[in-house]
Amino acid sequence: MDRRAFLKTGGLFLVGTPCLGGLLVMSAPRTAAASGAGTRRWGMVIDLRRCPADCTACLDACRRENNVALHDDPRWDVHWIRKVTIARKHGKEERTRTVPLLCNHCDHPPCAQVCPVQATYKRADGIVIVDQHRCIGCRYCLIACPYNARFFNYKGGETWTNTGYPKRSHGVAESCHLCAHRLDEGRPPACVEACRARGTGALCVGDLDDPDSEIARLIADNSVKRLRDDLGTEPKVYYIGL
Amino acid sequence: MSEEGTIGRLRTFVLVALPVVVILAPLGYSLYDHVFARPSLEDGDALEDGDAAPFLEFPAERDAGCVRDTEYMRFHHWELLREVRDQAMRHGVRGEISLDRCRTCHQSRERFCNRCHEAVSLEPDCFGCHYYPASPTALTSDTAPAHGPGR
Numbered sequence: 001m002d003r004r005a006f007l008k009t010g011g012l013f014l015v016g017t018p019c020l021g022g023l024l025v026m027s028a029p030r031t032a033a034a035s036g037a038g039t040r041r042w043g044m045v046i047d048l049r050r051c052p053a054d055c056t057a058c059l060d061a062c063r064r065e066n067n068v069a070l071h072d073d074p075r076w077d078v079h080w081i082r083k084v085t086i087a088r089k090h091g092k093e094e095r096t097r098t099v100p101l102l103c104n105h106c107d108h109p110p111c112a113q114v115c116p117v118q119a120t121y122k123r124a125d126g127i128v129i130v131d132q133h134r135c136i137g138c139r140y141c142l143i144a145c146p147y148n149a150r151f152f153n154y155k156g157g158e159t160w161t162n163t164g165y166p167k168r169s170h171g172v173a174e175s176c177h178l179c180a181h182r183l184d185e186g187r188p189p190a191c192v193e194a195c196r197a198r199g200t201g202a203l204c205v206g207d208l209d210d211p212d213s214e215i216a217r218l219i220a221d222n223s224v225k226r227l228r229d230d231l232g233t234e235p236k237v238y239y240i241g242l
Numbered sequence: 243m244s245e246e247g248t249i250g251r252l253r254t255f256v257l258v259a260l261p262v263v264v265i266l267a268p269l270g271y272s273l274y275d276h277v278f279a280r281p282s283l284e285d286g287d288a289l290e291d292g293d294a295a296p297f298l299e300f301p302a303e304r305d306a307g308c309v310r311d312t313e314y315m316r317f318h319h320w321e322l323l324r325e326v327r328d329q330a331m332r333h334g335v336r337g338e339i340s341l342d343r344c345r346t347c348h349q350s351r352e353r354f355c356n357r358c359h360e361a362v363s364l365e366p367d368c369f370g371c372h373y374y375p376a377s378p379t380a381l382t383s384d385t386a387p388a389h390g391p392g393r
Contacts, residue, residue, distance in 0.1 A: 038334075123334060131331050132371070156370065164342065166371040184334045 041126045042178055043208040043236035045218045046100055051202040053098040058203060059083065061194030065179065067167035069157040078151040080176040081191055099242065100203075102191075103128060103149040103176035104227060104235030111141035111150060111175075120173070126208075126236060129177045137171040146228050147235075150175045178205065208236065299354050301347035308347070309339050320366075341372050352376040 001009075062068060062081050069078050081102040088095050109128045112120045119134035120141050130141075142150045150173055157167030165181060168174055179189035187193075188205060195203040206215030218224075224238040308315060310322065322339065329335040348354040351374045359366060368374070 121332070123332075125334065129331075133327065133331065160373045163373040166373065169367070169370045180334060181330075181336070184330075184336050 038125055039209075040207040041209045041236070042105065042183065042205060043126070043215055043238065044102075044105075044178070045204045045215050045224070045238045045240065047202045047204070047218070047222075048097065048099060048239055048241040049202075050200050051098070051100065052200065053085075053096075055198065055200065056083070057194040057198045057200075058100060058191035061190040062176075064161045065182075065190035066165055067157050067160050067162055068174075069153065069155065069167070071155055076154045078153065078174060080151075080174070097242075099239070101147065101149065101227075102237065103178075104147050104233070104237045105176075105178060107234035107236065108232065110144040110146065110233060114140040114144040116140065123180070125183075127178050127180050127183075128175075129180055130172070130174055132166075132168055132172045132174065135172040137173065139173060141173050145175075146231055146233065298357055299348075299350055301349075309343070323368075341368065341374055345374055350375075350377040 059079075059081055063070065066080060068080050069076075071077055081100055083098050083100050085096055085098050088097070105122075105126060105128045107122075107126065109120070109122055112118075112122055112128060115121070116138060117134050117136055119131045119136070120128065121131070122128050137152070139152055142152055152173050153168050153170050156170040160167055179187075179191075182189055183205075188196075192203045192205050195201060204215050204218055206213040208215060208219075210216060218240070219238055222240045224240055225242045226235045226238055228235070310318075315322075323341075326337065326339045329337065330340075351369060355366070355369075355374075356376075
């Protein structure tokens with residue numbers, strides 16, 4: 001072997017070995033992403049055209065499922081999903097509309113940014129969730145949230161309406177977690193289930209990244225709005241007919 | 243036999259016996275206690291006040307379906323629960339281990355968890371939020387909703 005052939009072969013080996021290693025690593029199956037929160041990106045569509053003003057099926061289902069405390073006092077009541085009536089004037093005519101409000105599960109959640117102990121965080125699948133084990137009750141997230149979707153437990157929950165899910169003690173913040181415990185098991189959130197059972201079907205939760213999903217179709221086919229889109233929080237709750 | 247010989251033998255005896263009594267006897271007892279006397283807890287130690295009930299209430303079929311062996315659970319159950327909690331909470335990985343699964347065998351928190359925890363003055367705050375009735379009979383009074391679920 002002459003000097004030139006030796007250098008060419010040696011150089012090939014020198015470059016080829018790390019490249020081969022990299023290829024092997026890349027081709028290895030990714031087990032971590034396949035389990036748990038996964039690679040989906042959960043979002044919600046609320047079709048206000050199909051949402052009757054006097055219906056509280058989703059609110060009731062949420063309270064039952066997540067043991068959300070109700071103390072019959074607006075100072076302490078906690079609402080993971082609530083309905084507000086908004087009025088808008090078109091000339092002399094005034095139109096009112098009832099809108100369900102809940103945590104918007106922002107892609108850039110201000111609540112998670114201000115949390116000093118990382119109790120509020122965004123899961124890999126985009127759900128913004130509070131780890132009540134870690135929450136110190138500083139209430140920064142209540143102030144940071146532009147949607148007023150966060151509530152503080154001034155009093156603890158008294159009872160379990162659903163024994164399969166914990167209630168919260170006093171002194172922690174909480175908000176809608178899109179029924180993460182149900183989504184992890186492949187079941188729809190309680191509000192969506194109740195809405196479907198009632199026959200209105202105004203709520204839809206699904207994978208925003210999957211172009212074949214029902215939610216992606218709804219967003220593509222309709223004129224959708226997000227709340228306070230100008231803030232740059234990139235909320236993942238879309239409203240049709242707002 | 244001379245008197246000096248007796249004293250000499252006594253001194254030798256004392257020199258041999260003293261280390262045995264002072265060092266080896268406690269060591270031996272400790273060893274015996276550790277190896278043989280410890281399982282009596284599993285067989286059900288009577289309470290100090292003469293109660294015939296076992297210190298801890300064991301499920302009917304012992305170790306039948308527990309997620310780990312008894313020794314591990316006795317000393318490390320809190321590490322296991324903490325790990326399971328973080329996996330479910332932070333990563334959405336909900337495995338088979340949960341407090342609900344504990345409850346299927348260890349039905350009484352009062353007679354299972356609390357006995358040890360009270361004895362060592364530890365108060366875990368799991369059950370302020372997580373449903374685990376003090377005893378199966380307390381199920382109705384413990385969980386009766388004070389207000390309707392849908393209000």
